[in-house]
Amino acid sequence: MTVREVVSGVRWYLREVAGESAYDRYVEHRRREHPDEPVMTRRAFERWRQDEREARPQARCC
Amino acid sequence: MRAKSIAIWSAVAIVGAVAWGVIALMRDEAISAAWLIAAAVGSYAIAYRFYARFIQYKVLGADARRATPAERLNNDRDYQPTDRRVLFGHHFAAIAGAGPLVGPVLAAQMGYLPGTIWIIVGVIFAGAVQDMVVLFFSMRRDGKSLGQMARDEIGPVGGAAALIAVLAIMVILLAVLALVVVNALADSPWGTFSIAMTIPIAFFMGFYLRVLRPGRVLETTAIGVTLLLIAIAAGGWVQDSSLADTFTLEAETLVFCLIAYGFVASVLPVWMLLAPRDYLSTFMKIGTIVLLAIGIVVTLPVMQNDAVSEFASTGKGPVFAGSLFPFVFITIACGALSGFHSLIASGTTPKLIEKETQVRFIGYGAMLMESFVAVMAIIAASIIDPGLYFAMNSPAGATGGSVESASQFVNGLGFTISPEALQSAATAVEEESLVSRTGGAPTLAIGMSEIFAGATGEGLRAFWYHFAIMFEALFILTTVDAGTRVGRFMLQDTLGNVYKPFREVSWKPGVWLCSAIIVGAWGYFLYAGVTDPLGGINQLFPLFGIANQLLAAVALTVCTVLLIKHGKLKWAWVTGIPLAWDATVTLTASYQKVFSGDPTLGFFAQRDRFQDAIANGEVLAPAKTMDDMNKVVTNSTVDGILAALFAVLIIVVILDATRMCIKAIRSRELLPTTEVSAEESTLDAPDGLFDRKREAVA
Helix, strand or coil, X not given: CCHHHHHHHHHHHXXXXXXXXXXXXXXXXXXXXXXXXXXXXXXXXXXHHXXXXXXXXXXXXX | CCHHHHHHHHHHHHHHHHHHHHHHHCCCCCCEHHHHHHHHHHHXXXXXXXXXXXXXXXXXXXXXXXXXXXXXXXXXXXXXXXCHHHHHHXXXXXXCCCHHHHHHHHHHHHCHHHHHHHHHHHHHHHHHHHHHHHHHHHHCCCCCCHHHHHHHHCCHHHHHHHHHHHHHHHHHHHHHHHHHXXXXXXXXXHHHHHHHHHHHHHHHHHHHHHXXXXXXXXXXXXXXXHHHHHHHHHHHHHHCCXXXXXXXXXXXXXXXXXXXXXXXXHHCCXXXXXXXXXXXXXXXXXXXHHHXXXXXXXXXXXCCCCCCCCHHHHCCCCCCCCCHHHHHHHHCCCCCCCCCHHHHHCCCHHHHECEHHHHHHHHHHHHHHHHHHHXXXXXXXXXXXXXXXXXXXXXXXXXXXXXXXXXXXXXXXCCCCCHHHHHHHHHHCCCCCCCCCCCCHHHHHHHHHHHHHHHHCHHHHHHHHHHHHHXXXXXXXXXXXXHHHHHHHHHHHHHXXXXXXXXXXXXXXXXXXHHHHHHHHHHHHHXXXXXXXXXXXXXXXXXXXXXXXXXXXXXXXXXXXXXXXXXXXXXXXXXXXXXXXXXXXXXXXXHHHHHCCCCCCCHHHHHHHHHHHHHCCCCCCCCCCHHHHHHHHHHHHHHHHHHHHHHHHHHHHHHHHHHHHHHHHHCCCCCCCXXXXXXXXXXXXXXXXXXXXXXXXX
């Protein structure tokens, strides 16, 4: 493994864990599955995703 | 197996065995913490490679060709195939909190050996097995919760008992964790200021993420962590300034602050407070755990604590009453076997898992990690002077509160620490006093500051102490937020059976009422704990442990019933043995807490002793007034009733499950279960750690 690979791996992992890549995945998904329909802006998407969380609280253990 | 892999695994086995040998045989001299680490890691590796693999393939029959709910029901929301390493991170962040840090610290009063053995052996044969098997069965049922599985697979009685157990543990858990925070922050302007600052920091992060830079979580978290470190350093300046008095709060005041905070946090929108706080505490948690591991490996501290102290057999320890069996196994729950995990393993995780064959990595693996955190906590508590340990962890009623009286008390226990040494230990971390700072957090912070100061120099000792306090308090508060909210949802759901609008998340009166009930319930125990003359941790921690292990008993019962219903009677011992052990431990502990004639151990014996004294008009130490006496009577009655209730719940669940097992064994064909029928998987995903697969398959 080169240093570059390690750095890109860490960056990939952090973005995935933090949910930053969710929007990219969403856009890609919409473009592929529903190319004619509009795509939410990042702002609208993140807002929707945050409010989505409201209905599903996740317990944090001891 | 190839020759190379045989050689590697033989080497791992030898290292582990040698480490265990050293721990077991070196009796008269202090050993290095390195041996504990080696024994733990060696044992985990062997268990993960062989036992967990055996369970995954032989016992559960995990099948990589069978589609998981994430694949079948993918809706880009709650069901979504998630990279196993990302899911591992989420799952670990959800299961690991203050529990594995607090329990081992308290259990260190019996010496480091009993706790360490239980943490390692317990996780391998009980805790990690529970997490993994619950995850598997829930995954096969589209992510059903533990309560639903208990109702569907055992029966309505078992199901109802499980639901009560879940709510009860939630309340006790939140109360005990909040108590840890109160004990750590009382009369400490530095700690109180730093923790108070986390609220505006979280608000700022929330708005930043919502309005300024939507979705930029990493950037926001980096800003948050920086502000947090500044807040910790600023705490030191506040302590020396005229603001110090404002932030010097008594324990009772802090209780009301926490109750108010818990209520507000659970009704505010998630994005405003809870979500940013969660990012902050998760990153801090992982960072600190890694830092601690590095610190221990770099400094290799030597154990100061006895391997096995006399309190293990006498049961007269000041931190919590009762002898090694069953109380070590109750005190250390998280890290060895934690029922609470079954709620996570049957919640979000099963809906996100990509492949059935990943349950070993995520379920078993994440729990091994938590166990390792618990081993580090017991090390941190055992490298400090035992005299200091007992002065810090004995209730104020016993130590008398001053350095002189505490020193005298500790000498009476058979350890030595001078009043001057006690004072200088406090001064070194810039605290007024360390006497009776119960709850585990301050002790852990002293241990951590010892390790970190060894690596970074004396000058930073006070900073590291407050850093450790802060990090524990931070994620305990996150647990309090999230737990109150989850409890509120469960209550809303239950009350929704009676009056429909309660189910509506947007119906404000319902939200407020249910939040108030949950906050009121844990707030009651928190207040009772803080004002209890006998010491809240001493009284409540055993109840917390019993509740957690009770939930584990419910989870293991569900697993065992399911193995039998699926026609795997010959493998039922895999969850049956841990269940038998857990039930024995929990029932013995409840029995002693309810029926023991020893007033320091049995709640009702304690109640009688104080009640009789009240009737004679006497005031018994450590109570100072008649009012204190009445408090003791009320608290021990409530606690005793709860201990009895927990025992009854376990018995009900196990009896109901036995009925179902007998029915399943007698039946000629397999009984129906709620398992979803198999569908072919089209996803391709590895289950090892390193096969990198960058793109998630959509």
